Amino acid sequence: MDIHISPEDTKTVELVREMGKEYLRPLGIEADRLQRAIPEDHPFYKLVASSGYMERTLGTEQTDSEKKSVSKTRRTHWVRNILVAEEGSYWDRGAMVSLPGPGLGGPPVDRMATPSQRERLFSIFRQREVPKWAAFAMTEPDAGSDVKRIATTARKEDGGWVLKGQKMYSSNSPRADWIVVFASVDLSKGRDGHRAFIVEKGTPGFEILKIEHKMGIRAYETATFALNDCYVDSSNLLGGEEYYKKDANEGFKGAMATFSATRPLVAAMGVGIARFAHDIARDFVKSEYPHTPLRDKAISRLAWMQQKLAVARMLCLQAAWRLDQGMPNATEASMAKMYAPMICLKIIQQARVIKGEDSLLVDTLLEKLERDVKAIDIVEGTQQIQRRIVAGNVIGRDLR
Amino acid sequence: MDFTIPQEIEDFRILCQSFAKDKLFKEMREGEKNRSLSQQLATGLGELGLSDAVFQKTDTVSLLALSLAVEELAKGDVGGLLRNGLPGPYAGAISLATRHNLGDTPDLEEILLLCQSNRLSVHLATCESLYPDIPSNARLAWSPGNIEDFHNYERQNEKGTHVMVFIVGRDFVSLIPTDSVVATSSLPGAFEASGGISLDWSADPERISTLHSSKEALFVKSVARLWVSSALVGLGQASVDYAIEYGKSRVVFDLPVVSHQANAFDLAEASTRLQGARLMTRMAASLSQDEDVKSSTWFMMAAQAYLESVEAAQFATGLGLLLLGGHGYMRDHPVEKWFREASALPLLFGGQDSALADLDVLACDYIDPLVI
Numbered sequence: 001m002d003i004h005i006s007p008e009d010t011k012t013v014e015l016v017r018e019m020g021k022e023y024l025r026p027l028g029i030e031a032d033r034l035q036r037a038i039p040e041d042h043p044f045y046k047l048v049a050s051s052g053y054m055e056r057t058l059g060t061e062q063t064d065s066e067k068k069s070v071s072k073t074r075r076t077h078w079v080r081n082i083l084v085a086e087e088g089s090y091w092d093r094g095a096m097v098s099l100p101g102p103g104l105g106g107p108p109v110d111r112m113a114t115p116s117q118r119e120r121l122f123s124i125f126r127q128r129e130v131p132k133w134a135a136f137a138m139t140e141p142d143a144g145s146d147v148k149r150i151a152t153t154a155r156k157e158d159g160g161w162v163l164k165g166q167k168m169y170s171s172n173s174p175r176a177d178w179i180v181v182f183a184s185v186d187l188s189k190g191r192d193g194h195r196a197f198i199v200e201k202g203t204p205g206f207e208i209l210k211i212e213h214k215m216g217i218r219a220y221e222t223a224t225f226a227l228n229d230c231y232v233d234s235s236n237l238l239g240g241e242e243y244y245k246k247d248a249n250e251g252f253k254g255a256m257a258t259f260s261a262t263r264p265l266v267a268a269m270g271v272g273i274a275r276f277a278h279d280i281a282r283d284f285v286k287s288e289y290p291h292t293p294l295r296d297k298a299i300s301r302l303a304w305m306q307q308k309l310a311v312a313r314m315l316c317l318q319a320a321w322r323l324d325q326g327m328p329n330a331t332e333a334s335m336a337k338m339y340a341p342m343i344c345l346k347i348i349q350q351a352r353v354i355k356g357e358d359s360l361l362v363d364t365l366l367e368k369l370e371r372d373v374k375a376i377d378i379v380e381g382t383q384q385i386q387r388r389i390v391a392g393n394v395i396g397r398d399l400r
Numbered sequence: 401m402d403f404t405i406p407q408e409i410e411d412f413r414i415l416c417q418s419f420a421k422d423k424l425f426k427e428m429r430e431g432e433k434n435r436s437l438s439q440q441l442a443t444g445l446g447e448l449g450l451s452d453a454v455f456q457k458t459d460t461v462s463l464l465a466l467s468l469a470v471e472e473l474a475k476g477d478v479g480g481l482l483r484n485g486l487p488g489p490y491a492g493a494i495s496l497a498t499r500h501n502l503g504d505t506p507d508l509e510e511i512l513l514l515c516q517s518n519r520l521s522v523h524l525a526t527c528e529s530l531y532p533d534i535p536s537n538a539r540l541a542w543s544p545g546n547i548e549d550f551h552n553y554e555r556q557n558e559k560g561t562h563v564m565v566f567i568v569g570r571d572f573v574s575l576i577p578t579d580s581v582v583a584t585s586s587l588p589g590a591f592e593a594s595g596g597i598s599l600d601w602s603a604d605p606e607r608i609s610t611l612h613s614s615k616e617a618l619f620v621k622s623v624a625r626l627w628v629s630s631a632l633v634g635l636g637q638a639s640v641d642y643a644i645e646y647g648k649s650r651v652v653f654d655l656p657v658v659s660h661q662a663n664a665f666d667l668a669e670a671s672t673r674l675q676g677a678r679l680m681t682r683m684a685a686s687l688s689q690d691e692d693v694k695s696s697t698w699f700m701m702a703a704q705a706y707l708e709s710v711e712a713a714q715f716a717t718g719l720g721l722l723l724l725g726g727h728g729y730m731r732d733h734p735v736e737k738w739f740r741e742a743s744a745l746p747l748l749f750g751g752q753d754s755a756l757a758d759l760d761v762l763a764c765d766y767i768d769p770l771v772i
């Protein structure tokens with residue numbers, strides 16, 4: 001076992017740290033105060049785009065032959081992504097998620113797209129002039145955890161597909177150039193009817209219905225949108241028809257496989273938020289806390305926080321490492337996503353206890369961090385969904 | 401032994417329950433947007449009769465009535481309650497000030513009138529954790545209210561003391577002369593409907609009225625802790641009740657959310673923890689009036705009840721939010737508000753470490769009143 005972080009990854013994290021200090025933190029705080037996402041045309045996003053950040057989130061292991069032949073290669077950068085997610089969220093999780101790039105839309109494309117789709121969809125992130133976003137839309141008003149209940153339909157028509165339905169809580173969707181939308185070609189088939197489609201910006205019938213008013217992580221938009229008979233070309237069926245012939249379940253499996261990549265990532269974001277809370281508390285104890293008997297209690301709390309942070313981080317890293325190695329990681333991904341959010345919330349609450357009444361003030365940021373971290377327990381599958389997966393695995397039986 | 405609640409307290413609880421549901425809760429969501437509480441609502445809270453129920457006699461505080469009322473009212477809006485539901489967590493401090501004629505405290509009758517007419521602003525800081533001595537020049541980081549209201553109280557102040565700022569330490573309780581106190585900033589935060597202010601004071605130590613007594617200091621803190629404890633139980637219960645209602649109709653994996661055994665078990669745990677915290681709170685509250693019980697005993701129980709309620713409420717409100725899934729994270733539902741409040745409330749009046757420190761001091765001599 002070697003837990004050293006490579007010099008290359010260290011460098012990437014340092015870059016994120018610089019960006020975090022200068023931009024993510026202040027922009028995230030401002031968005032929280034104004035209760036409004038960072039505007040799409042903010043100069044910061046241009047800067048991010050010009051730095052090549054968008055391309056880096058696709059993975060730097062683009063081989064020359066891949067560049068030429070648009071062939072599919074395994075991406076082996078999930079450990080780095082975990083480190084980046086933690087560091088970015090340390091500065092501001094909302095601002096981090098708002099960064100241009102494929103975001104949650106990336107993993108399903110990565111797994112399911114044909115080489116030419118992959119090239120078409122990812123190429124917009126290789127240019128450095130204009131910031132671009134993508135998004136992922138599975139959740140619906142009546143279907144969140146239980147995705148087999150999705151009711152958005154896809155009807156074949158004129159060499160393409162007509163999508164009809166409503167998607168909810170899709171992050172970054174109002175500014176996305178394309179969105180991976182899951183819909184059913186046959187509602188009676190449940191999961192087997194699921195297909196993933198690309199809905200591009202400007203598609204007629206696409207309508208943002210509501211930008212949600214969230215408790216926290218306000219730097220990016222989470223929106224509900226309608227697909228009012230949106231026509232998409234057949235080339236927008238992710239993977240093409242062939243993909244779903246292998247196994248009717250392939251659409252659903254594609255969505256689930258996406259989670260194996262994104263769950264540890266989201267969990268690591270929780271670790272980043274909680275690490276910042278810990279640092280606030282530690283700095284306070286070191287520099288301001290009076291030498292009363294209560295100081296010892298505060299120090300014990302810090303030690304506890306450090307231990308729990310280390311555990312949560314290891315769970316995330318191991319899940320990502322397995323993915324990089326091409327090993328199955330669904331259970332490990334769920335373990336990370338189950339453990340980190342709940343323990344990170346407790347860490348922040350401990351930090352607030354140390355900081356006391358001051359932590360009621362918006363300036364100390366702790367109350368914001370607590371609001372932010374709670375989202376981690378919900379997105380990419382709630383706490384219960386992770387328990388369901390881990391439990392099913394440890395007892396060797398699928399749970400209801 | 402008798403666990404029944406006296407009828408008049410029960411009647412009062414029901415009154416508070418409907419006030420919380422029909423008025424406080426409804427208006428507070430609007431209040432969160434405007435960061436203010438309507439004058440009508442504030443006066444309504446005053447007229448509810450909380451102060452009468454609490455100060456039945458001049459020398460005692462009916463904590464049981466306070467506890468039951470606050471548990472219900474907190475479901476409506478705990479920030480508004482802190483600000484206008486007087487005597488609130490300050491009941492102990494106010495009663496002490498009147499008993500000992502601290503500073504220029506008005507007599508109890510006038511205090512009752514001020515409470516009812518919403519013309520009194522009370523603030524309480526604990527200082528054992530952060531300030532080793534009586535601070536003559538210090539800051540109360542957060543107190544409910546907004547600057548405008550504070551200045552209004554100050555203006556009225558010429559006609560009598562309408563602003564009271566207490567500091568309670570390990571072995572003293574002080575009242576800061578009102579003309580030494582300045583509200584410095586408006587601080588929105590967890591209690592969004594009621595807002596918050598920061599208070600600075602700078603007073604000649606000679607002019608600060610201080611009572612030196614560790615027993616009285618513990619009394620003041622214990623009353624505040626029981627208030628917080630009751631409010632936390634209320635918030636926790638509100639969140640659990642809301643999640644149960646929601647979860648009965650929301651179907652996931654072919655079953656209503658609450659019918660999944662894992663969720664039902666969590667709800668069972670939350671309810672049991674809340675019930676334990678509620679019983680501890682009520683027991684400490686009723687023992688406070690029992691002349692045969694040593695004061696240190698109920699002080700300890702108050703701290704225990706408070707710590708128990710913090711854990712129970714944070715578990716319950718976290719669960720309540722989670723059971724609504726993504727919907728719980730959006731401000732369309734109140735579970736996110738109860739979640740925020742259950743985290744913020746325990747930070748007041750010294751917080752958990754202060755309660756633990758008090759328990760440490762008393763632990764070796766503790767006698768559980770129910771162990772024969």
Ligand SMILES: Cc1cc2nc3c(=O)[nH]c(=O)nc-3n(C[C@H](O)[C@H](O)[C@H](O)COP(=O)(O)OP(=O)(O)OC[C@H]3O[C@@H](n4cnc5c(N)ncnc54)[C@H](O)[C@@H]3O)c2cc1C
Binds near residue numbers: 138168378380663
């Ligand atoms: C900030 C934010 C951003 C989001 N971004 C996106 C996005 O970009 N794209 C997207 O598609 N979605 C997104 N979501 C939606 C998110 O994925 C869903 O909210 C989540 O999957 C839960 O679904 P739900 O809200 O419908 O809750 P429900 O599925 O209705 O769940 C209700 C409750 O039932 C529980 N439950 C479900 N199944 C079981 C079971 N078998 N046993 C026990 N309990 C169970 C859940 O854990 C929850 O507590 C976002 C949500 C938030 C809050």
